[in-house]
Amino acid sequence: MLSVCKVYFGLFLFFSISLFSLSMHFMILDLSLIVEVNLLSLNSSSIVMTVLLDWMSLLFMSFVLFISSMVIFYSEEYMSGDLYINRFILLVVMFVLSMMLLIISPNLISILLGWDGLGLVSYCLVIYYQNVKSFNAGMLTALSNRIGDVALLMSIAWMLNYGSWNYVYYLDYMKSDFSMSLITWLVLLAAMTKSAQIPFSSWLPAAMAAPTPVSSLVHSSTLVTAGVYLLIRFNFSFSEYLMFFLLFISSMTMFMSGLGANFEFDLKKIIALSTLSQLGLMMSILALGSYELAFFHLLTHALFKALLFMCAGNIIHNFNNCQDIRYMGGLVKHMPLTCAFLNICNFSLCGLPFLSGFYSKDLVVEVMSMGYLNIYIYVVYYLSIGLTAMYSFRLTYYTMSGEYNFISLNCLSDRGFIMLKGMSGLIFFVVVSGSMLSWTIFPAPYFICLPFAFKMMALIMVLLGMYIGYEVAKFSINYNCKSLNSLTLSSFLAMMWNMPVISTLGINYYPIVSGEIYTKIFDQGWYEYYGSQNLGLKLSFLSKFLQLFSRNHLKVYFIMMLIWLGFLAFYSF
Structure with missing residues (x-):
């Protein structure tokens, strides 16, 4: 029986060769195809999936599939001791399919689906070994990439001005329009998070907590290159200021x-930092x-x-x-x-x-x-x-x-x-x-x-x-590396200009300290005394006092009668 690795290896390799041949054909004839697939029609509304096929998307897909086929083949031995190797391979396949969706999309909605697919599956792969280091790295990766996801969602909202999410139709023609300019800046922000440009660089070395075959795939042709690929597609709408900004950052x-x-x-x-360097080169x-x-x-x-x-x-x-x-x-x-x-x-x-x-x-x-x-x-x-x-x-x-x-x-x-x-x-x-x-x-x-x-x-x-x-x-x-921390400049450069610290402790330090102060002053301080707990104690005391009356009614009756007789005696004299 064929293993899952060999099945996907053969499948990906076949599609890679086919797509490479097709991309050469498209390149020679200078062809571009936009295919619209009608997914659902309801009354006068229809949901259409748009696919862009040109030499660039086909060539990139063939490379992604070829590299992933080799990585899956390699994983059979590298992950051989793992009980859940099939789950691992299926996660890698989902990762590659998300990248495929992103590559062939001329539409911001389907790009977001591929983009979020990459983010979600990459989180599952980074925390694959399930230890504290992996969980921390996974959370840093996921939250850094969420910024880019939000930027894409905002650009989708701004694309409503044009009546369609197919950005390829508007790039050059609407270049000077304010909405298009804003969309391009938001896409740049999204690409900077996904391709780990400053100040979002700290997640890239942290993502090394994933198994090595995943690192091989992520750092070569999938996750980190998604941002560069998106900017390559959007390059026609770049303004002069945006290009200067991108050049400086990269x-x-x-x-x-x-x-x-x-x-x-x-x-x-x-090797991860060398990837970051090459991404900077591509962006620049x-x-x-x-x-x-x-x-x-x-x-x-x-x-x-x-x-x-x-x-x-x-x-x-x-x-x-x-x-x-x-x-x-x-x-x-x-x-x-x-x-x-x-x-x-x-x-x-x-x-x-x-x-x-x-x-x-x-x-x-x-x-x-x-x-x-x-x-x-x-x-x-x-x-x-x-x-x-x-x-x-x-x-x-x-x-x-x-x-x-x-x-x-x-x-x-x-x-x-x-x-x-x-x-x-x-x-x-x-x-x-x-x-x-x-x-x-x-x-x-x-x-x-x-x-x-x-x-x-x-x-x-x-x-x-x-x-x-x-x-x-x-x-x-x-x-002796132990003295590295004492050398301020060396530790500063080795820590990527303190970016991991800024990305983690720099963001959550003040909210945590504020929370501690809030707890001490309010939840366990004056609010606690004058607020809910003290009020609860007072009500509890009063209810117990009233219960005393209701439980001992005969005694209370006689005591009240004696008090009443006492009052009568006192006032009669």
Whole structure:
């Protein structure tokens, strides 16, 4: 009997290949289809489901399905000890279907359904291991994303001005209209929460509490890319101020996450922060007006980031769920294939020539260099590239070189054949997808004319970042991390500029303190004395006093008679 993993793996792979072929057909013929499916007609009212099929949505769907098929195949071994593996696979399938709904929707209502589906299922997956850390991470993830959901609901309310929720019809034509401008700003807010831009970045590393196959899916092609994809669809209605704002926020996110990853020791969090850096890169080139380039980098990044997480998962699996990179070392002797995959992905992430990341990342940086912008953006871009190379090489140094630093009784091996097969399915595309997509997406190649120094700047920064990363890692390999908290600057940078603290304690500290003061002064103070409790005591006392009369009526009668006789005697004299 076929397992659930194999069934969904085959199904997703088949649909992925079919959709890829269809997207190539649509691209060559420059086709776009809007399909309206009438779900319900009642009198003169009808509920219509609208589907947008063009080369972009079909290509993105094929990539999502391909990556999720490999992740599901990989999960069969990674989650093999889990009693509820079928539930896990079904949650992943629901997650992918929510993303599908979001991709093909030209309608804000159906986008909200997909968007909320992603939020809800991601919460279920983050709390999958059901411990305190997972619950906290899940709540932070869910509540951060609720802000974006509310922004989408508000944009749906404003779309009522146009008589239809199909935003694709109004983007360009109504660009200067106040309502459309407001809707675009609300959509930007929604995208910033989902794609974890500053100040909503803290949930992204926290979501690493989910199982590694989920992290692989979330950080490559589903949850975090939903915001970028939505902004790619809305790019035609961007105003100048919105683009400047988005450029500033995304460049800060890119720089902050690159800096933070160099101080992190958790393997999955380093890769999560690298995702955040790449999301900042996509958002910033989108803000510069090149939506096709942002989409191109989105696709190439999805492939190598999925494989990077799968390699990390294989290492964590072999390390008995230890994620600290300081315990690793010399893995290249024990796990050569996984390390080869990890290195190729790292090089692709850095943008080394002729790997998939190079084609998109180098193009993005050169388009930015050719544009007319200030020195701040130029410096932040190149510093972020250097930092990417720096943390990637630091990670490689800690995991690959030196001696093995974990327990002497180990079972390190590259014998997880199902996991390795799942990873091998992606490695070919990690190498060739950049060139393949650049030839298909851009029919006429970009011609970028820059001075030699500017042209070589990206490569220089990558090599410089690698060298500095190597030196810093070598210097701090014996560094005691306990003193990290005493170093104010280091802890500030490692904590993502204190954003997790601000997002949690910063929001709930004052309401909790106010509640405590309210309790002391009112509920357990004067209100308690003059209010309900004292009133209750007084009424209780009076009722008991009256009960005394009703229970002892004969005694009371005689006492009252004696008192009455006493009164008569007193007044008669």
